[in-house]
Amino acid sequence: MKDGKLPKRQYTEEFKAEAVRLAASVGGHEAARRLGVPVATVGNWSRRGVASSGPGGGPAAGEAPARRPVSELEAENSRLRRELAEAKLDVEILRKATAYFAKVSR
Template sequence: MREGKLPKRQYTQEFKAEAVRLAASVGGHEAARRLGVPVATLGNWSRRGTASAGASGAVAPPSEAPTRRPVSELEAENSRLRRELADAKLDVEVLRKATAYFARGSR
């Protein structure tokens, strides 16, 4: 095996089908991150499942189309807190630069 090359992984058909279902519910990138599978691999499984349903070796397509789930209260609070944190970091950076400027001017 050459350096820098990962060994080829083999996944069961059940794992692929569950991965495609998860990708349909939470999104491809999030599902790939959760499962530790490359995003492109998960996309290939989804396309093969929808393009050739019923062919041997293909993953069954998800039973329903992916729907956008409503934002829960926790997700809304999380995004609000992230914005608040970003604002606080910006304030700290401005104060740090102002302090350096005025410290230089007093010499």
């Protein structure tokens, strides 16, 4: 590490396969955060199909990766829209309060 570079880390195939399975269930960013692995590394493993290389792990070479059902995505989308609306309301309230207190302090 004299050059300021990190040492190259080596991961077992089992670890990679588990990371890909975790990324499929909770998402790549969350899996990378939990495992302490760079997000790009988990993404590379997913694209290469590390999980499918082991016996009985993941989809076969010709199959498409598993996707979340549309109803799940719609529910998440509506939840995120609600959160966004609440955040916008909070920002608007804070703007008005700031303007009010700026006017009062003069």
